[in-house]
Amino acid sequence: MVECGQHPNADKLRVTKVNVGGERLLDIVCGAPNCRQGLKVAVATIGAVLPGDFKIKAAKLRGEPSEGMLCSFSELGVSDDHSGIIELPADAPIGTDIRQYLQLDDNTIEISVTPNRADCLGIIGVARDVAVLNKEPLNAPEITPLPPPLPIRYRLPLKRRTPVLATLAAW
Template sequence: MKFSELWLREWVNPAIDSDALANQITMAGLEVDGVEPVAGSFHGVVVGEVVECAQHPNADKLRVTKVNVGGDRLLDIVCGAPNCRQGLRVAVATIGAVLPGDFKIKAAKLRGEPSEGMLCSFSELGISDDHSGIIELPADAPIGTDIREYLKLDDNTIEISVTPNRADCLGIIGVARDVAVLNQLPLVEPEIVPVGATIDDTLPITVEAPEACPRYLGRVVKGINVKAPTP
């Protein structure tokens, strides 16, 4: 099973580093198979907004953009991603940024047009292998915010082997409970507001073969925010 270290620490946060935490979990009987950072090592990448996006005059597959990163002026950045468009919130590596692989961002000219940074894909930040296009951030992503902070990238993925006798640890609460006991700390459980039982919506269901289906239950679910942050 894989889980976020930051998520675990929301439940219980012992004053030990990642290596000590992994060793503690292993000694508790939940063998840690690996601890991997969720992103590569980089800095100087912030949230920006593509204010203008036009065709490059000298290259069919490039676009010339003006990007707002919260500074005194808009940045001119040449981009080749097919999903680059006006109004998009993006991850912008500004001049002086260093990306995974010690790749330094400098001012340059691409086919005659100035470029003062780079609009990044997930692969360029070491988050995944996806290089099909630049990262598309939510429309309310705060411009100028460090992308590591906004996406909570200073985190590790911990993978454990769960034995058949520890099915209680197939969820984050089971692992957190063990860590809390080992460190003699309280378990911080989330406050969940009870959902009322008032039911206004129903579905017109008819059971035509009650001998085969003696009981049928269902529920109408609405108002799901698919863009809400998840672990």
């Protein structure tokens, strides 16, 4: 962020000039409390699509042009932290795709569970299937059962209150 100044028409907004590695600086209006000059930030430029199908487009905010958005972790869908924009280290390269820099690109598996595949309702079942597909051994964690927190001392008395035939299947 090359420049950061107070918005002339809004107390809680700042007008910034941001270098994203192109030929010119981008004017971006920001409302984050940690917005300041010299900060390296994550920028969504015009045409970017953020999680939730939120498309970035040029806009005027209280009369000032904005050519993008300075992003928080929550706006990128990384975490729930929306306290301010992402502050990157001083040695972060300008113009690098934030997904590559933060190593956010990951493989995902979409699963549609059918009634005959209850094993896919748990992560171990999914891991087992992925291991088989890739012809790799399953690296499952060792699970040790926990002892019950309290001994069970109460027995529930059961009384039959229906006729004997009512317990039989009706088909």
